[in-house]
Amino acid sequence: MEVRTRFAPSPTGYMHLGNLRSALYTYLFAKHEGGKFILRLEDTDQNRYVEGAVDVIYRTLSDIGLKWDEGPDKGGQYGPYIQSERKDMYLPYAQELVKAGKAYYCFCTKEELEVRRAEAEAKGETFKYDKHCLNLPQEEIQRRIANGESYVIRQNVPLTGEASFDDVIYGHIKVDCSELDDMILIKADGMPTYNFANVIDDHTMGITHVMRGNEYLASTPKYNLLYEAFGWEKPVYIHLTNIMRDATHKLSKRDGDAYYEDYIAKGYIREAIVNYVSLLGWNPGDEREFFTLDELTQAFSLGGLSKSPAIFDVNKLTWMNAEYIRMMNEQEFTAHAKAYYRQAGVDAMDSSVLWRILQPRVEIFSQIPDMVDFLVNLPDYELELYTNKKSKTDSEVSKNVLKMVIPLLEQLPQWDETLIHDRLLGLAAEKEMKNGTLLWPVRIAMAGKTVTPGGAMEIAVLLGKDETMRRLKLGLERLENE
Ligand code: GLU
Numbered sequence: 001m002e003v004r005t006r007f008a009p010s011p012t013g014y015m016h017l018g019n020l021r022s023a024l025y026t027y028l029f030a031k032h033e034g035g036k037f038i039l040r041l042e043d044t045d046q047n048r049y050v051e052g053a054v055d056v057i058y059r060t061l062s063d064i065g066l067k068w069d070e071g072p073d074k075g076g077q078y079g080p081y082i083q084s085e086r087k088d089m090y091l092p093y094a095q096e097l098v099k100a101g102k103a104y105y106c107f108c109t110k111e112e113l114e115v116r117r118a119e120a121e122a123k124g125e126t127f128k129y130d131k132h133c134l135n136l137p138q139e140e141i142q143r144r145i146a147n148g149e150s151y152v153i154r155q156n157v158p159l160t161g162e163a164s165f166d167d168v169i170y171g172h173i174k175v176d177c178s179e180l181d182d183m184i185l186i187k188a189d190g191m192p193t194y195n196f197a198n199v200i201d202d203h204t205m206g207i208t209h210v211m212r213g214n215e216y217l218a219s220t221p222k223y224n225l226l227y228e229a230f231g232w233e234k235p236v237y238i239h240l241t242n243i244m245r246d247a248t249h250k251l252s253k254r255d256g257d258a259y260y261e262d263y264i265a266k267g268y269i270r271e272a273i274v275n276y277v278s279l280l281g282w283n284p285g286d287e288r289e290f291f292t293l294d295e296l297t298q299a300f301s302l303g304g305l306s307k308s309p310a311i312f313d314v315n316k317l318t319w320m321n322a323e324y325i326r327m328m329n330e331q332e333f334t335a336h337a338k339a340y341y342r343q344a345g346v347d348a349m350d351s352s353v354l355w356r357i358l359q360p361r362v363e364i365f366s367q368i369p370d371m372v373d374f375l376v377n378l379p380d381y382e383l384e385l386y387t388n389k390k391s392k393t394d395s396e397v398s399k400n401v402l403k404m405v406i407p408l409l410e411q412l413p414q415w416d417e418t419l420i421h422d423r424l425l426g427l428a429a430e431k432e433m434k435n436g437t438l439l440w441p442v443r444i445a446m447a448g449k450t451v452t453p454g455g456a457m458e459i460a461v462l463l464g465k466d467e468t469m470r471r472l473k474l475g476l477e478r479l480e481n482e
Contacts, residue, residue: 003035005209007061007068008198010042011053014259015060017251017312018213018243021277025240026211027066028278028300035208039071040201041082044191060260064274065293078205083197090192093200093230094153094185102229103185105141106133106154129154129182153186155196155222163221168238168302170214175221183222195219199226207235214239238302242309243280251312263317267366269336272321280310290323322363330355340368345376349462353417357454371453375462378471379448383482388450391440395479398441402476404431405442406469415465421457445475 007023009015030037039061043049061068070076080086097103106129113129120127134156145151157163157180164174185196192200202210217239227234243251251258263273275291283306284291284299291299325333334351337358341347346354354372362368386398393401408423428438443456446468452459460468 001208003030003033003208004038004206005030005035005211006038006040006202006205006207007066008040008042008201008212009057010045010048010194011050011057012048013050013053014056014261016253016258017260017277017280018240018258020060020064020260020273021243021280022212022240023061023066024064024274024278024296025238025282025300025305027068028297029209029211029302030069031297032300036069037066038076038078038205038207039068039074039081040205041072042194042197044083044194044197046084046189046191056261064260064270083201084191086197086201087191089204090197090200091186091190094192094196097155097185097226097229098153100229102156102226103153104134104156105136105145105151106182106184107136107144107149107151108132109150131156131182150188152184152188154182154184155226157182157222157225163225165220165224165234165237167217167220168236169241169305169307170217170239173217173221175218180222183219195222196226199223202235203227203230203232209236209238211238211240214241238305241281241306244309244311246311257314265366267340267364267368268317268321269324269365272317272324275324276317276320280312281306289320318363325359325362325365328359330359333359336365337362337368340365341372344369344372346372346462349375353454353458353461357458361453374447374449374452375459378474381444381448383478385444385448385450386441386479388440391436392434393437393440395482397437398444399476399479401433401438401441402445402472402479405438406472406476409460409465409472410469412465415461417457417461420460424456441475442472445472 005026007026009019009023027037029035039057041054041057043054058073068074070078070081072079072081074081094103098105108129116130117127133154158177161177162174163177163180164172166172183195184193186192201207220237220239224234245251245257253259256262260273264270271292274293275289275296278291278296279289282300282304285301285304288299328336330352333355337354338347341349341351341354358368358371361371383395387394404427405424408427409420412419412423424438424442425435427433428435431438439456443452443459444450446456446459446463448471454462463471
């Protein structure tokens with residue numbers, strides 16, 4: 001039997017990392033098994049629909065390389081793949097259930113339900129639909145429908161017995177039917193609820209394995225009653241454990257750190273995000289930590305899925321991101337860094353030198369502007385910075401060094417890193433000075449700070465001759481006026 005999995009997001013906003021992980025595992029499992037990965041958009045809840053969210057779904061999946069075999073834009077023999085376009089398919093299934101006594105028409109209005117809910121709550125009971133409309137005579141139902149009365153169709157959950165299902169991760173899950181509500185299958189607007197549509201769609205699309213977040217764990221017994229009512233074969237269920245911020249809190253939508261886009265905006269790279277997220281709740285069974293999507297596909301198995309919640313550790317993600325950056329060549333690094341160079345105003349500077357000084361230090365790309373800001377704006381630095389024990393420098397030494405260095409660099413025939421290097425070190429040798437004693441004041445004058453990516457020669461090349469000379473002279477002038 002061919003494995004068919006689906007990712008079934010609702011277009012309600014950005015992509016939560018939990019959803020991204022569901023999509024990823026769903027894809028990996030299908031591809032590992034040589035099966036099909038299907039994209040289905042669940043947009044039956046028009047109130048939650050967010051403009052542009054469909055594009056976010058397409059963009060994010062494409063961005064991370066999850067190619068769907070069938071989907072809204074792609075077609076396939078089980079289409080359409082957007083629930084609102086399948087609207088007319090659901091009612092006949094609901095009517096079939098009505099005929100079999102497994103569902104019924106309900107005309108109770110919102111107001112009536114509110115009154116009954118309030119009554120129940122006053123008695124300290126949780127309100128459950130009371131099957132008020134279960135036994136309406138056939139003629140009355142037809143008359144009220146013909147009169148245009150608003151109605152829904154509800155599932156007729158047995159009053160006794162239990163509903164259950166087997167989950168790959170959570171094992172056998174069962175609930176007493178007496179605890180279950182007669183959930184709405186078809187809403188007053190004619191749309192199916194998610195609860196009904198997911199069952200009809202998974203069955204009619206030939207889905208063999210349903211993988212999704214564990215917030216559906218509690219409803220799945222009810223879905224199984226529907227499968228049983230139709231006499232359909234059930235899919236294999238895999239409900240994924242939560243991604244947690246810490247031991248007690250879920251990675252929540254409110255904290256600004258739950259969405260894929262948050263991390264992209266912060267300068268994380270998608271391969272690192274995917275790699276890290278893949279390991280939140282799954283392990284390959286060996287010590288490996290770094291995986292491309294192809295390697296994940298090969299390694300993935302349901303047996304590696306974890307039974308306990310995964311803790312999202314942003315430091316670990318940052319570490320992994322840095323490791324990915326270290327593996328980049330100049331071209332790859334520059335392609336990622338460009339936008340940040342532009343933001344910092346260093347995009348006209350020598351990108352090879354920028355690469356050389358930044359690649360070993362950057363952990364996430366958004367750190368770049370702060371790291372290179374000194375190249376554009378010389379900080380308003382304290383003259384104390386010229387004093388450094390290790391380099392054996394103080395204001396006096398620094399003044400003398402700058403006095404010698406300025407004419408030396410001024411006379412250089414070209415502004416070339418090797419040449420600058422050779423001349424500066426040549427001068428140190430000639431004056432029998434430690435290299436550090438000579439380079440420290442030069443670097444302070446050029447950068448206005450003690451810690452910089454890159455050393456004096458690299459900074460000189462990036463600044464160019466004019467700006468370097470201006471800063472060196474300014475440094476000297478300030479030391480002289482001290
Ligand atoms: N549309 C549901 C959601 O976005 C998907 C649930 C499922 O995969 O069955 O949460």
